[in-house]
Amino acid sequence: MSEMSEANKDLLEKYRKEVALRRKYHEQLVELKGNIRVLCRVKPVLKEDQHEEGQSVVVTTDPNNESALSVLKGQGRSHDFELDRVFHPQATQEEVFQEIEPLVTSCIDGYHVCIFAYGQTGSGKTYTMEGSTENPGINQRALKHLFSEIEDRKDMWTYTVTVSSVEIYNEVLRDLLSKDGEKLDIKINPDGTGQLHVPGLRLIEVKSFQHIKKLLAQARRNRITFGTQMNQHSSRSHALLMITVLGTDLASGAKTTGKLNLVDLAGSERVWKSGAEGERLKEAQNINRSLLALGDVIQALRGKEKHIPFRNSRLTYLLQDSLGKGNKTAMVVQVSALESNVGETMCSLKFAERVCKVELGHPTSCSHGRPGLQGLNRHAANQIHQQAITTTNNPLCPVSQLVAP
Numbered sequence: 184m185s186e187m188s189e190a191n192k193d194l195l196e197k198y199r200k201e202v203a204l205r206r207k208y209h210e211q212l213v214e215l216k217g218n219i220r221v222l223c224r225v226k227p228v229l230k231e232d233q234h235e236e237g238q239s240v241v242v243t244t245d246p247n248n249e250s251a252l253s254v255l256k257g258q259g260r261s262h263d264f265e266l267d268r269v270f271h272p273q274a275t276q277e278e279v280f281q282e283i284e285p286l287v288t289s290c291i292d293g294y295h296v297c298i299f300a301y302g303q304t305g306s307g308k309t310y311t312m313e314g315s316t317e318n319p320g321i322n323q324r325a326l327k328h329l330f331s332e333i334e335d336r337k338d339m340w341t342y343t344v345t346v347s348s349v350e351i352y353n354e355v356l357r358d359l360l361s362k363d364g365e366k367l368d369i370k371i372n373p374d375g376t377g378q379l380h381v382p383g384l385r386l387i388e389v390k391s392f393q394h395i396k397k398l399l400a401q402a403r404r405n406r407i408t409f410g411t412q413m414n415q416h417s418s419r420s421h422a423l424l425m426i427t428v429l430g431t432d433l434a435s436g437a438k439t440t441g442k443l444n445l446v447d448l449a450g451s452e453r454v455w456k457s458g459a460e461g462e463r464l465k466e467a468q469n470i471n472r473s474l475l476a477l478g479d480v481i482q483a484l485r486g487k488e489k490h491i492p493f494r495n496s497r498l499t500y501l502l503q504d505s506l507g508k509g510n511k512t513a514m515v516v517q518v519s520a521l522e523s524n525v526g527e528t529m530c531s532l533k534f535a536e537r538v539c540k541v542e543l544g545h546p547t548s549c550s551h552g553r554p555g556l557q558g559l560n561r562h563a564a565n566q567i568h569q570q571a572i573t574t575t576n577n578p579l580c581p582v583s584q585l586v587a588p
């Protein structure tokens with residue numbers, strides 16, 4: 184018995200070391216791809232989108248280059264874009280999530296992660312984030328992955344998961360998990376850490392994926408209800424789901440705090456250009472200001488600038504501790520492929536390009552500013568990443584297999 188117990192201890196120790204190594208290489212892989220990633224998803228043409236006869240498709244993707252996208256602007260002119268990753272219209276929810284999954288794992292390891300869906304109204308932001316019952320989106324898949332990782336690590340780590348959810352409409356914050364959607368404010372935490380907090384925001388501890396699914400449904404219902412009360416539509420507000428993961432290493436007592444912020448942004452369309460007035464104009468200006476502020480923050484972070492303008496909107500101020508240096512961000516820019524939306528599609532892609540171009544300052548040199556990968560284009564780097572991710576999914580894979588070809 185004592186021999187067996189010694190052998191067990193030995194094995195557990197070896198397993199711990201392997202897991203630590205796996206985490207280290209996982210982090211290196213995420214960094215290899217870039218801590219700020221800009222992805223684009225092209226919405227498929229649905230029957231209900233084709234209001235006018237003969238509407239043509241003006242957005243094309245390249246089957247041989249998963250970072251490229253082209254928009255036909257009219258009169259035979261086209262504009263090519265190169266982003267970190269482009270999903271063609273037939274891409275599944277699972278394929279989109281695979282690109283995000285490493286970030287969710289990073290959150291369990293103590294990183295702060297933000298995932299945004301950006302785009303004009305109707306371009307598929309909510310579909311990508313929430314999805315449907317049969318085909319759930321990033322939110323549910325991320326949470327499922329989170330709880331399954333926590334289960335896998337239960338012999339070595341314990342985790343506490345808390346959830347909160349807010350909506351930002353006209354620069355006002357509302358709690359989506361409270362009954363009456365009370366207004367909230369962002370304040371400096373009086374505990375002296377200098378961190379921000381939101382007094383009165385409900386933080387709910389969750390024990391299982393099923394529990395969190397109920398909370399997601401409640402937040403969704405509340406978003407619709409509060410929206411109806413204020414005579415507005417949810418597409419004009421930002422919806423945030425914020426998950427905090429506190430980890431404790433059972434052997435050493437070491438602690439980690441990870442955060443995962445999943446954000447369905449307000450529609451990015453330029454309504455003020457169509458002569459909007461009064462409340463509608465104020466609303467449009469607020470949306471525009473906060474999306475611009477978000478673009479400025481991501482651009483400044485990617486450009487490694489000294490001053491990051493977090494305070495220019497509620498959204499960036501609230502997410503300040505998750506967007507800052509050393510954290511990870513993915514922006515999924517949603518676009519329509521139809522001719523009637525070409526103006527908004529170009530605007531969304533220019534926004535994407537603005538935040539994407541910065542790291543190396545060269546659109547075709549890819550976002551991976553680390554030594555050894557600078558000469559690769561995004562497509563090649565993505566392929567290396569895919570191979571490596573497949574390898575690291577095996578927790579005990581030998582390190583030698585992780586070296587990029």
Ligand SMILES: Nc1ncnc2c1ncn2[C@@H]1O[C@H](COP(=O)(O)OP(=O)(O)OP(=O)(O)O)[C@@H](O)[C@H]1O
Pocket residue numbers: 226227229272302303304305306307308309310311417418419449450517
């Ligand atoms: N990839 C897709 N596959 C199938 N259906 C999609 C896809 N993307 C979006 N849709 C459908 O298109 C419609 C509009 O999408 P969605 O509501 O997600 O847009 P949105 O950008 O969130 O709009 P809003 O700003 O109004 O919230 C929905 O009916 C959605 O189910």
